[in-house]
Amino acid sequence: MRVINTKELIPVVNDLVKKACIDLDDNLMNALKQSILLEESELGKEVLETLIENANSAREKQVACCQDTGIAVVYLEIGQEVSWEGANLTDMINEGVRQGYGEGYLRNSVVGDPILRENTKDNTPAVIHTNIVEGSEVKITVMPKGAGSENMGRASVLKPADGVEGVLNYVIETVENAGGKACPPLIVGVGLGGTMEKSTLLAKEALKRPIGDRNPISHIAALEEELLQRINDLGIGPIGIGGRVTALDVHIETFPCHIASLPIAVNLQCHANRHASKVI
Numbered sequence: 670m671r672v673i674n675t676k677e678l679i680p681v682v683n684d685l686v687k688k689a690c691i692d693l694d695d696n697l698m699n700a701l702k703q704s705i706l707l708e709e710s711e712l713g714k715e716v717l718e719t720l721i722e723n724a725n726s727a728r729e730k731q732v733a734c735c736q737d738t739g740i741a742v743v744y745l746e747i748g749q750e751v752s753w754e755g756a757n758l759t760d761m762i763n764e765g766v767r768q769g770y771g772e773g774y775l776r777n778s779v780v781g782d783p784i785l786r787e788n789t790k791d792n793t794p795a796v797i798h799t800n801i802v803e804g805s806e807v808k809i810t811v812m813p814k815g816a817g818s819e820n821m822g823r824a825s826v827l828k829p830a831d832g833v834e835g836v837l838n839y840v841i842e843t844v845e846n847a848g849g850k851a852c853p854p855l856i857v858g859v860g861l862g863g864t865m866e867k868s869t870l871l872a873k874e875a876l877k878r879p880i881g882d883r884n885p886i887s888h889i890a891a892l893e894e895e896l897l898q899r900i901n902d903l904g905i906g907p908i909g910i911g912g913r914v915t916a917l918d919v920h921i922e923t924f925p926c927h928i929a930s931l932p933i934a935v936n937l938q939c940h941a942n943r944h945a946s947k948v949i
């Protein structure tokens with residue numbers, strides 16, 4: 670058994686928060702550059718160039734790439750041969766979030782009570798997801814999620830008879846309803862199957878995949894391609910000003926489900942596709 674003191678998570682989460690909010694990764698930057706070649710509208714091309722310039726400037730000046738630095742979503746993939754010691758693990762993750770948002774001068778956007786809506790003033794608590802995997806390492810991923818794109822996601826339980834057409838229509842309708850509000854070009858995460866809550870978790874998990882990556886199941890990969898094509902036929906375009914590039918990619922994650930149900934969730938990610946990971 671490998672023993673890890675939970676305090677080790679504080680500096681890791683601190684660094685990942687700042688890295689994610691300030692330094693958009695090469696995968697996204699390359700996808701934005703490629704999308705200029707696909708964009709047919711001159712104004713759309715200009716918007717994409719501005720997004721790239723903005724991201725480069727944020728990296729150079731070490732400031733946030735968007736004013737909405739999000740709520741921190743933190744994933745822990747914990748090897749089953751790891752044993753924890755020390756203080757409460759959730760508290761240590763939140764301490765890392767607190768330090769990262771403070772040191773990075775990142776906007777605190779979290780309210781403690783959804784009705785009373787008082788700002789917690791340090792962007793805690795984080796939304797934490799844990800998963801037990803093989804091995805003796807821990808992979809930590811921080812994904813700050815802005816409200817503009819998060820607010821336009823949807824979840825439902827379709828009837829199995831709705832079939833593939835029902836799935837395609839649901840995803841396309843979600844993107845169409847979002848229009849420019851979710852700050853396209855988007856990465857569209859789709860969770861299909863499981864139960865109502867499982868599909869929403871899958872939809873967000875799907876956003877962690879690199880742009881250009883395809884689901885290993887061939888008919889699901891084909892659905893990803895078809896959705897990308899049909900979403901980009903909608904004409905919403907970069908930032909919603911009209912154009913060809915509404916989405917950079919569509920990722921679908923699936924899970925077995927009950928014979929009588931077809932849960933579906935769509936989680937939209939804006940062009941500030943922020944996530945950073947580290948393995949300890």
Ligand code: SF4
Pocket residue numbers: 735736737738739814815816817818819850851852939940941
């Ligand atoms: S949706 Fe994304 S790009 Fe738009 S304001 Fe929110 S974080 Fe920023």
